[in-house]
Amino acid sequence: MKTIWDSQNNEMLFGINEQAMHNLIQSKMEKGKHITNTSELLMVVVNIIAGSFVLGMNVFKGNENIFMYLLSAWMFGTAFFLLASRVRRIGASKKFDRTMLGDLEQAISVATYQVRFSFLGRWNILPIGSLVALGLWDSGKSMWILAAFIIFFILTNYASGWEHRIYEGRKRELENLKSKLEMSK
Numbered sequence: 001m002k003t004i005w006d007s008q009n010n011e012m013l014f015g016i017n018e019q020a021m022h023n024l025i026q027s028k029m030e031k032g033k034h035i036t037n038t039s040e041l042l043m044v045v046v047n048i049i050a051g052s053f054v055l056g057m058n059v060f061k062g063n064e065n066i067f068m069y070l071l072s073a074w075m076f077g078t079a080f081f082l083l084a085s086r087v088r089r090i091g092a093s094k095k096f097d098r099t100m101l102g103d104l105e106q107a108i109s110v111a112t113y114q115v116r117f118s119f120l121g122r123w124n125i126l127p128i129g130s131l132v133a134l135g136l137w138d139s140g141k142s143m144w145i146l147a148a149f150i151i152f153f154i155l156t157n158y159a160s161g162w163e164h165r166i167y168e169g170r171k172r173e174l175e176n177l178k179s180k181l182e183m184s185k
Contacts, residue, residue, distance in 0.1 A: 021181075022100040028174065029107035036114050040086045043121065044079045051075030067135035074127055089113050104178050111171035118167050122160040129153035 055072040058065060089110075096106040129150070136146045 018100065022103065025100060025103045025107060025177070028170075029103055029110060032107055032110040032114060032170065036089070036110055036117065039114075039117060039121075040082055044082050044086075047075040047079035047082070051079065063139075065135050065138050067131050067138055071128065071131040071135060074131060078124060085117070101178075101181070104174065104181070108171065108174045108178065111167065111174050114167045115164070115171050118160065118164040122157065122164055125153055125157050125160065129156075 051072045051074075054068050054075070057063070058068045058072070092109070093106060096102045096109070132149055132153075133146060136149060
């Protein structure tokens with residue numbers, strides 16, 4: 001912000017350095033896109049590799065644990081759903097213009113997607129954790145191993161909630177910036 005003297009009213013006014021604001025918005029947009037791209041690709045790769053590993057272990061060991069086959073199918077389905085969501089997100093990013101407001105709207109769009117993505121990732125822990133626990137129980141593993149996995153999934157859910165709140169805060173920050181810019185017009 002910079003101070004401007006209004007000679008008509010003989011008072012100080014405040015102005016916005018539009019280039020600096022535009023650079024800040026572009027920086028936040030690029031950071032959000034980078035985090036989202038990395039998260040999407042990581043989740044797709046992890047789900048495909050883990051699903052393949054679980055399926056391979058079941059097939060080659062001759063294991064008849066239906067829960068592990070369901071887990072593998074769930075992971076493949078999740079990977080394909082994430083790929084489809086990624087394609088839609090990238091296609092939708094082309095509708096924004098290259099103005100400061102357009103970049104801000106795109107940054108908000110990416111932040112909204114990031115919040116939804118982390119929410120779905122957080123709740124994806126529930127079916128995966130349930131299928132793993134049922135698979136361990138069905139295979140007759142020790143109750144200590146089952147308890148350790150349940151505690152691990154509870155801690156994972158807690159950590160993902162922490163991450164989700166960070167993304168919500170970033171989205172709120174961008175929305176507040178947009179409302180301030182609209183009020184200053």
